[in-house]
Amino acid sequence: MSLLDVRGLRKAYGALKVTDDLNLSVEKGELHAIIGPNGAGKSTLIAQLSGQAGSDAGSVRFDGAEMMGQPMHARVRAGMSRSFQITSILPGFTVLENVAAAVQARRGSSFRFFAPVAGERALNDTAMEALARVGIAERAAMRAAVSAMAKSGNWNWPSRWPPRRNSCSWTSPLPAPAGRRRIAWSRSCAASRARSRWC
Amino acid sequence: MTRLTPTRAWAATILFAAFAILPMITQALGDSYLIVIATRILAYAIAALALDLILGYGGMVSFGHAAYLGIGAYAVAILGRAGITDLGAHMLAAIAVAAVFALITGAISLRTRGIYFIMITLAFAQMGYFFFVSLSAYGGDDGVTLNARSTVFGQPLLENNTALYYTALALLIGLYLLAVAITRSRFGRVLTGARENPLRMQAIGFSPFRYQLTAYVISGCMASIAGVMLANQASYVSPSYMDWHRSGELVVMVVFGGIGNLLGAVAGATIALLLEEWLALLTRHWPILFGLILVLVVLYSRDGLSGFFRSDRS
Structure with missing residues (x-):
């Protein structure tokens, strides 16, 4: 079974179909890049997968568990995480x-x-x-x-996440209590990081 | 995040010590009115402290915190008439009702952000206001005079103004220490983080809503204790405690002292009320002067009055 299994994912803003019946499966250890011109819907897809944005239809299964309808923080706890294109920090904290x-x-x-x-x-x-x-x-x-x-x-x-085993940029290598792997998506992933086992 | 720096610990010690010796000074001066004002200041300081917890640390601008003053005050009036006069019972009832009110209104209000949050908290407080206005059994708009103040262990100890003052001071110090602990705890870190960047907090696995709602309830409960003290101080309860002017005053106190500075909230309440008393002596149109001073403070120090005493801003 795939680690991430996306079936029939849809999202439309009015008449504009941003995500139109998207199917995708990612095996453990795989690294992918999603490319496309501006406005192609890459960020929307990431937002849908992470739970930041809602979806009109479809299913997102992560490690066998249905994530659709789960809020972002619950997906994060299940092991899916994302990074942000624009740096996102807690500025007042050290x-x-x-x-x-x-x-x-x-x-x-x-x-x-x-x-x-x-x-x-x-x-x-x-x-x-x-x-x-x-x-x-x-x-x-x-x-x-x-x-x-x-x-x-x-x-x-x-x-x-505090990386423990390597410093792969897009995933959290910290083993979750349930022994799950985290996977995250990005518009790009540097080739140097592709060597990582944990991506 | 709050750091209890030595400077801040000293400032707190000095401020509370000054409050502690105040009755001796007023006694020496033979001025009995001052202690009445000071008790009011302490009660408002509790309310400002409560508001600063969610406004300063949680980033939730509640424009309806006077509702909790009213809940606390009416707890004293209603239980008192029912023959329950114990201060502990009054506070427990106030806290319980405030918690329920905060839980329900907070759960709804927190679905909104920014100006909408301000407006919806204001709306809920006004609902409370009009509820008590229409409560004719307790005087409606005119309010009701208490037969007696709350009792402690069945004794009318609080009839003595000085005893009431020290009770209020003890509550303020206790709640201040509690609030400081909360802001420095795990919970406080999540609360502050949700103010700084809610999306980031979700991205690392927190649901800001739960923490914000909990903080909102804690704050409401604390403010209701201020209401219990106010009712006892004035021996009088009316819907005016819940008036939206009052909510605005609480926000002003927090801004005065410096948003996100718990000791500042105490100082802000003190200075705002003292200014009010003093300016009222000068002119009938004191709110104009008060407004001018507030504008100057906000213009010249984003951290309120506490900002003037700080040199380490980065």
């Missing part, structure tokens, strides 16, 4: 907090009201490890908005 927030999403409940989160070693250590891996550990305490790298698209990737 670089470390940006990554630690992502670690926090995976570890334990966030309905904890009393213990200071800044003192959670487990979150910070994993986040620091991720920052060190991408070579920006020295910026950990800097506010993300002022970090010069915030201007570059590259900044995005450590904050997406």
Whole structure:
């Protein structure tokens, strides 16, 4: 069974059919690029797959589970993640907090009201490890908005998920509790990253 | 995210210590009116603190927080008439009703953003206002005078203005520490993150709605405690507590003190009410002067008054 299985996906804005009966299946370990001219509907497709945008019809199965109708955050927790074309960060947070927030999403409940989160070693250590891996550990305490790298698209990737085994840009290599793989899509993927086992 | 810097801890200590010794000063001066104003200030400081939690940290501009003042105040009036006079019972009832009201109205309001959120919270508060206006058993528009203040352990301790003042101060300090803890917790991080960039938070696996709604409920409950204190201070309850002017005043206090600065909210409430008292002595048209000062503060410091005491802005 494919890791990602898309059947009959549709979306129209009025009379304009942006996604017209799209079928797609992706096996584990595969890396794909979706290309097309401006307005072809690449971003819309990514938005539909990630749950950011609704779909008119079709099914999106990820790792055997139906994702259609699930909100974005639920799909993320199931293991589907996306990156953004335009850098998307939490500008008021420090670089470390940006990554630690992502670690926090995976570890334990966030309905904890009393213990200071800044003192959670487990979150910070994993986040620091991720920052060190991408070579920006020295910026950990800097506010993300002022970090010069915030201007570059590259900044995005450590904050997406703390990569553990490699630094593939578009997927999260962090093994999910259920042992699932994350897969994400992008308009492009650099050839240098194609070697990754986890993409 | 909030960092409890040594400076901020000191500022909090100094501010609360000043509140703590105030009754001794007023006693020395023989001015009994000042303690009444100060109690009102403390009650509004609680409400401003509650509002700042969602406005400053959650990015939710509620223009209907006076509703919770009204809920707290009417809890005292209604239970008091029913013969239940205990302060604890009044606060529990206020918190319970406020929680339900916040849960329902918040769940609806949070489906909107920006100006629509402001308008819908205002609309819900006005519904509460008109509900109590039409509640003729409790005086309708005119409100109702309390027979007595809340009791503690069956004793009418709060009839003493100083005792009421210290009760309000203890509640304010407790709620301030609670609010600080919340903003620094895991929950606070998600709440602040959802203000910074809700899409990003979803992309890393959080549903902002749940956290925002929880914060909204916590804030409503805190504000209802302020209502309990206000009713006791004035020994009088009327729908005017829920008036939209009042909601606006709370927003002004938060802006005054610096949005997203919990201690600033306390200071903002203090300064706004003191200014009101003082300017009213100068002229009948004091709101003009008050407005002018507010404009100047907002123009020259985006962080409100607390911004003037800060040099480390990046």
